[in-house]
Amino acid sequence: MSLDTAYADRRGSNRLGHTVELAGLALTAVFAVLALLFVVVDWLRFGGGPAGAAATGIFDQYIAAGAVLDTVLGTRVFESPGTIRVVMTGVLIGIVGPLVGTFLVHRQMALIGETLAHTAFAGVAVGVVVAGLTGIAGTRDQLVFIAFIVSAVAALGLQRLTEYTDSYGDVPIAIVLTGSFAVGTLLISMFRDRLAIGIDIEGFLFGQFAIVTVEGTRMVAVLTVAVVALVVVNYKQFLFITFDEQAARVARLNVRGYNSLLIVMTAVVVVGAMQILGVILVAGLLVIPAAAASQLGRNFRETLYLSVLFGQLSVLGGLFIALVGSLPGGGSIIVVAIGCYIAAVAVSDRSAGQLSIH
Amino acid sequence: MSTAVEVEGVTFAYGETVAVEDVSLRVAEGDFLGLIGPNGSGKTTLLHLMIGLKQPDAGTVRLFGKPAAAFEDGERIGYVSQRATDRSRSMPVSVREAVLMGRFPHVGHSRPGPADHDLVDEALERVDIADLAQRPIGKLSGGQRQRTFIARALAAEADLLALDEPTVGVDADSRTDFYDLLDELNEQGITIILIEHDVDILTEHVDCIACLNRKLYHHGDTVSFLESDAIADAYGSTGKIVTHDHP
Numbered sequence: 001m002s003l004d005t006a007y008a009d010r011r012g013s014n015r016l017g018h019t020v021e022l023a024g025l026a027l028t029a030v031f032a033v034l035a036l037l038f039v040v041v042d043w044l045r046f047g048g049g050p051a052g053a054a055a056t057g058i059f060d061q062y063i064a065a066g067a068v069l070d071t072v073l074g075t076r077v078f079e080s081p082g083t084i085r086v087v088m089t090g091v092l093i094g095i096v097g098p099l100v101g102t103f104l105v106h107r108q109m110a111l112i113g114e115t116l117a118h119t120a121f122a123g124v125a126v127g128v129v130v131a132g133l134t135g136i137a138g139t140r141d142q143l144v145f146i147a148f149i150v151s152a153v154a155a156l157g158l159q160r161l162t163e164y165t166d167s168y169g170d171v172p173i174a175i176v177l178t179g180s181f182a183v184g185t186l187l188i189s190m191f192r193d194r195l196a197i198g199i200d201i202e203g204f205l206f207g208q209f210a211i212v213t214v215e216g217t218r219m220v221a222v223l224t225v226a227v228v229a230l231v232v233v234n235y236k237q238f239l240f241i242t243f244d245e246q247a248a249r250v251a252r253l254n255v256r257g258y259n260s261l262l263i264v265m266t267a268v269v270v271v272g273a274m275q276i277l278g279v280i281l282v283a284g285l286l287v288i289p290a291a292a293a294s295q296l297g298r299n300f301r302e303t304l305y306l307s308v309l310f311g312q313l314s315v316l317g318g319l320f321i322a323l324v325g326s327l328p329g330g331g332s333i334i335v336v337a338i339g340c341y342i343a344a345v346a347v348s349d350r351s352a353g354q355l356s357i358h
Numbered sequence: 359m360s361t362a363v364e365v366e367g368v369t370f371a372y373g374e375t376v377a378v379e380d381v382s383l384r385v386a387e388g389d390f391l392g393l394i395g396p397n398g399s400g401k402t403t404l405l406h407l408m409i410g411l412k413q414p415d416a417g418t419v420r421l422f423g424k425p426a427a428a429f430e431d432g433e434r435i436g437y438v439s440q441r442a443t444d445r446s447r448s449m450p451v452s453v454r455e456a457v458l459m460g461r462f463p464h465v466g467h468s469r470p471g472p473a474d475h476d477l478v479d480e481a482l483e484r485v486d487i488a489d490l491a492q493r494p495i496g497k498l499s500g501g502q503r504q505r506t507f508i509a510r511a512l513a514a515e516a517d518l519l520a521l522d523e524p525t526v527g528v529d530a531d532s533r534t535d536f537y538d539l540l541d542e543l544n545e546q547g548i549t550i551i552l553i554e555h556d557v558d559i560l561t562e563h564v565d566c567i568a569c570l571n572r573k574l575y576h577h578g579d580t581v582s583f584l585e586s587d588a589i590a591d592a593y594g595s596t597g598k599i600v601t602h603d604h605p
Contacts, residue, residue, distance in 0.1 A: 106449045236462045243451055243459065246439045250409050251463040251514070252432030298494055299452035 024309040035088040039221040092224040093273040094315030098307035101286030113283035115177045122180035123150030125187035132194035141215035155267035207278030207330040220272040277330040288337040295348035362549040368417035377403040390544045392564035399571040433463040436511020454491040460513030481512035501532025519550045
């Protein structure tokens with residue numbers, strides 16, 4: 001069969017691709033461990049005692065590594081703890097974003113991420129209101145934490161809405177997306193004067209490295225561990241439901257439960273990633289690496305791995321461009337991700353239109 | 359012979375529109391039942407009711423003796439919807455992965471073991487697509503794709519196959535092969551419920567026919583169906599039906 005000959009021809013390049021893939025995954029795992037370790041030492045170093053001292057020692061190693069990178073590049077950005085924190089947060093969201101995104105893309109739920117980002121913005125606004133009315137400080141961390149909760153609740157609401165209307169239709173999505181954004185801007189404008197800190201709407205819209213705080217990074221670390229663990233444990237169920245929801249239902253899988261789990265995971269990932277990418281661009285990190293990986297993956301497991309690799313490449317590449325060139329982080333990450341996608345389409349033997357044909 | 363599916367006085371409506379009205383029928387284990395009726399006659403709805411995808415507004419459905427809503431052994435039912443075929447075109451899933459899904463209800467959250475992989479290999483061999491195992495499912499022909507879904511049901515060790523127009527868009531030769539495969543599986547004791555709009559294909563392969571247009575117009579063996587006026591009654595004078603004029 002001619003198709004099989006084509007497969008045989010590709011086998012040589014496949015083996016090379018496989019090696020690159022494995023190396024990339026190993027490197028991603030190392031980055032992930034480094035990032036989680038950083039979060040832990042960043043936390044412990046203020047604790048004092050021997051643990052605090054050890055943590056400070058390790059923390060200084062990160063700073064030293066950043067300084068080496070600065071010397072090589074002739075820059076003065078990577079030695080700052082804030083930059084390292086942003087990069088480490090980026091590593092983590094570069095893993096979990098595409099991880100949940102791959103399931104979303106193949107469920108034709110790509111816009112869910114975008115919608116949940118907008119509800120998260122409403123969540124920030126609710127945080128502003130709560131802080132304004134109760135007189136609590138209203139730190140960015142509290143706002144982000146409230147955004148987590150509002151976004152997760154909104155995700156479940158959206159889930160029920162789509163179940164009721166029996167589709168992830170454009171119309172409910174558009175209403176929730178613009179509606180939550182509208183309410184968010186109104187609330188923030190009305191209540192931000194009552195807050196001790198200045199709330200910069202643009203920071204949430206476009207992402208801002210300054211809003212990546214120690215606590216924010218810690219939240220991302222916790223959600224990363226939780227989301228990766230949940231995907232590993234429920235991989236088969238997610239795969240079955242994504243591939244053939246009705247057959248999964250006939251097989252008596254708890255389709256509704258897994259759908260809710262997936263959408264809540266998406267909500268928390270979006271809020272985590274929003275700190276760097278901003279409300280407007282965050283969905284791109286979920287969708288574009290997954291779309292690129294789908295061009296190349298020969299099976300779903302490989303597609304999932306590739307999406308994480310593309311996500312990592314996009315985040316690290318994008319952050320590098322942004323930090324060295326003093327450019328916005330979100331925009332840089334998404335542009336690199338789209339570069340990956342175009343490259344994947346170019347080397348793929350599949351048509352790019354395939355994904356959008358249902 | 360024990361009963362695979364028992365439908366009693368079942369009615370189901372989408373809002374005001376009644377899709378299935380007071381239908382009663384019994385599918386014995388080992389039966390090969392064909393569901394036929396005009397477009398929009400409630401065939402798919404009835405199939406969904408039979409396998410517990412929908413709950414009836416009135417009446418009862420029992421699967422292997424248990425109420426369908428409380429039926430837990432989902433792996434006993436292999437279901438191939440038309441929609442499954444659509445999704446599989448764009449999603450990068452290999453044939454082997456798709457067939458392995460048949461084992462998922464069995465293994466739950468644990469890893470599929472060697473025994474599961476053996477069953478997948480057997481299923482792939484059985485439907486004659488073992489050489490395509492690593493191929494992305496989107497690169498298969500329509501007939502090969504349907505065989506993959508049958509293999510998934512076999513890997514699940516399903517004893518009831520529910521197929522919703524499985525050969526739409528499949529070329530004639532592959533279609534014949536596919537129905538021969540279904541005949542073989544049925545001879546081995548697997549119960550099959552099949553929706554098919556082509557009367558000739560249906561009467562050639564199934565041994566029992568339910569003719570539906572909201573209500574049940576006929577339920578009985580193929581010979582009695584052909585002798586009855588069920589088709590004309592169910593389709594009415596304006597109905598369209600696929601028949602071929604050969605003796």
